Amino acid sequence: MSDDREHDDSGPPPRRGGLAHRLTRYGDDEFARFLREAFLESTGLTAATFDRPVVGIASTGSDFNPCHATAPQLIEAIRRGVTMAGGLPFTFPTISLHESFAYPSSLLLRNLLAMDTEEMLRALPLDAVVLVGGCDKTLPAQIMGAVSADVPALVAPVGPMLAGWDESERLGACTDCRRLWSAHRAGQVDEARLRRARGRLMPTHGTCMVMGTASTMACLAEALGFVLPGGATIPAVHAERLRFGEATGRRVVEMAAAGQPTARSLVTPASLRNAVIVLQAIGGSTNALIHLAAIAGRAGVTLDLDEVDRVGRTTPVLVDLKPVGAGFMEDLHRAGGLPVLMRRLASSLDTGVATADARRLADLLESWPAWCDDEVIRPADRPVAPGEALAVLRGSLAPDGAVLKRAAATGPLLQHEGPALVFNGLDDMAARIDDPALPVTPDHVLVLRGAGPIGAGMPEAGSIPIPAKLARAGVTDMVRISDARMSGTAYGTVVLHVSPEAAASGPLALVEDGDRIRLDTAGRRVDLLVPDEELARRRERCRPPPAPARGYARLHATHVLQADRGCDFDFLVSE
Numbered sequence: 001m002s003d004d005r006e007h008d009d010s011g012p013p014p015r016r017g018g019l020a021h022r023l024t025r026y027g028d029d030e031f032a033r034f035l036r037e038a039f040l041e042s043t044g045l046t047a048a049t050f051d052r053p054v055v056g057i058a059s060t061g062s063d064f065n066p067c068h069a070t071a072p073q074l075i076e077a078i079r080r081g082v083t084m085a086g087g088l089p090f091t092f093p094t095i096s097l098h099e100s101f102a103y104p105s106s107l108l109l110r111n112l113l114a115m116d117t118e119e120m121l122r123a124l125p126l127d128a129v130v131l132v133g134g135c136d137k138t139l140p141a142q143i144m145g146a147v148s149a150d151v152p153a154l155v156a157p158v159g160p161m162l163a164g165w166d167e168s169e170r171l172g173a174c175t176d177c178r179r180l181w182s183a184h185r186a187g188q189v190d191e192a193r194l195r196r197a198r199g200r201l202m203p204t205h206g207t208c209m210v211m212g213t214a215s216t217m218a219c220l221a222e223a224l225g226f227v228l229p230g231g232a233t234i235p236a237v238h239a240e241r242l243r244f245g246e247a248t249g250r251r252v253v254e255m256a257a258a259g260q261p262t263a264r265s266l267v268t269p270a271s272l273r274n275a276v277i278v279l280q281a282i283g284g285s286t287n288a289l290i291h292l293a294a295i296a297g298r299a300g301v302t303l304d305l306d307e308v309d310r311v312g313r314t315t316p317v318l319v320d321l322k323p324v325g326a327g328f329m330e331d332l333h334r335a336g337g338l339p340v341l342m343r344r345l346a347s348s349l350d351t352g353v354a355t356a357d358a359r360r361l362a363d364l365l366e367s368w369p370a371w372c373d374d375e376v377i378r379p380a381d382r383p384v385a386p387g388e389a390l391a392v393l394r395g396s397l398a399p400d401g402a403v404l405k406r407a408a409a410t411g412p413l414l415q416h417e418g419p420a421l422v423f424n425g426l427d428d429m430a431a432r433i434d435d436p437a438l439p440v441t442p443d444h445v446l447v448l449r450g451a452g453p454i455g456a457g458m459p460e461a462g463s464i465p466i467p468a469k470l471a472r473a474g475v476t477d478m479v480r481i482s483d484a485r486m487s488g489t490a491y492g493t494v495v496l497h498v499s500p501e502a503a504a505s506g507p508l509a510l511v512e513d514g515d516r517i518r519l520d521t522a523g524r525r526v527d528l529l530v531p532d533e534e535l536a537r538r539r540e541r542c543r544p545p546p547a548p549a550r551g552y553a554r555l556h557a558t559h560v561l562q563a564d565r566g567c568d569f570d571f572l573v574s575e
Ligand code: FES
Pocket: 067, 098, 099, 100, 134, 135, 136, 174, 206, 207, 208, 212, 214
């Protein structure tokens, strides 16, 4: 193993050597270099360029990823910036993940993209990389890979879509996709209106423009110092996105020449805490807790879920975006962008951390334009929602934790006790949820199990549909509990990420129809009110599902960690 595969906290940054390093092992380095340069000349490059700093541009552009349709233009702008600054750009592909084009679940494949990215960053003769992604799992996977490979890295998000519209309504993916679908199920929206809205929910290329997982992860990447200031919020189709790409290209050449900062050095307890504060203030996606834990794990840092909860108690939701509020990413961008929000939060943040343009956060916040739209980025005394965005629960049903997007829940349901109605996996849920004979009342607690990281790759199925007969009667929310995730664009009183999951023999596996379950959000507990002796009897009958026989599915099922540890593979976490 060569020395640049190893991370050494104490020593100088690893030597970066452009095209002359990481030579293919033939046992003859001179020949390997001769051969490489011959292939380079075959592309039309001249030898005068061979000594330039080499910048890799990791592309997740794919026809199967509509969110990344603008990746080619953005990459062209990044290449222009790299060349202008004296670097040599090389674009290379990795796999791409889109939420609606990844069976059975994009999270199942996130670690594969992280491994793909990491191994290409280790194998290719590059001095720094720009990671071009955006759709939910792509940015976290790319950052995980870059942190493990420990190369200088910038992130260039493809950017969010512009908002859609229908009649007098502004619409956004996918909060309004879900809202309209629920209304359709309840008989309130007819087929024609639904079809018309389908063509208007996503009027441009880009990532979902509400504060879903893609927007959340772009904001957190900027907070961690991976994105040039202000870059998270620029719409995908604005010319400013291309100028941002060019600036990213110029900056990354400086990093390539200096060999720093490396991706791992950006992920520290201080930057991670800043990211958690931003997450709570933007009313961000519950998925971010999984991704932040995984990114932290790659850097040898632990994301403390109880600290996430403590931060939430003192950090109100200030950004007025759906699903918690009303606006869209273009509104946040016009309102001043993430630096303005971070200035509002400055007294809580560690402003000594570095930004992606090599300043201290304090200096950036001082020089960033003063303009702020107070309706979109609210002052602390006028938050968007009372209380914190994300609450972390524990209790007899979730000994290692569970997450509730409190700000998107229904107030009266936050303290609730009711009988369980259990679904064993997604197929069971799909088969019975709309059965007119389903014995369910609005008081029931809907439980979905077998949908955790081992059980099903943790799909976004946690926002269990309201049973059709209740939806038609006007019920819009119920307490729902699962070991699954939910989309960052979704809403409701939904307890997610229950750890350990049912397939890991967690208490969720022991719940039976009619058991009483108590959700006590104020006390941060979710409890199964069944005597211990009875649970012990049920545990004896409980059998975990068999692992898949082969391939990546087997690797995943046998090595994936639980949600509280980011669902990374146990052999990829850094000590
Ligand atoms: Fe790609 Fe929402 S599906 S960002």
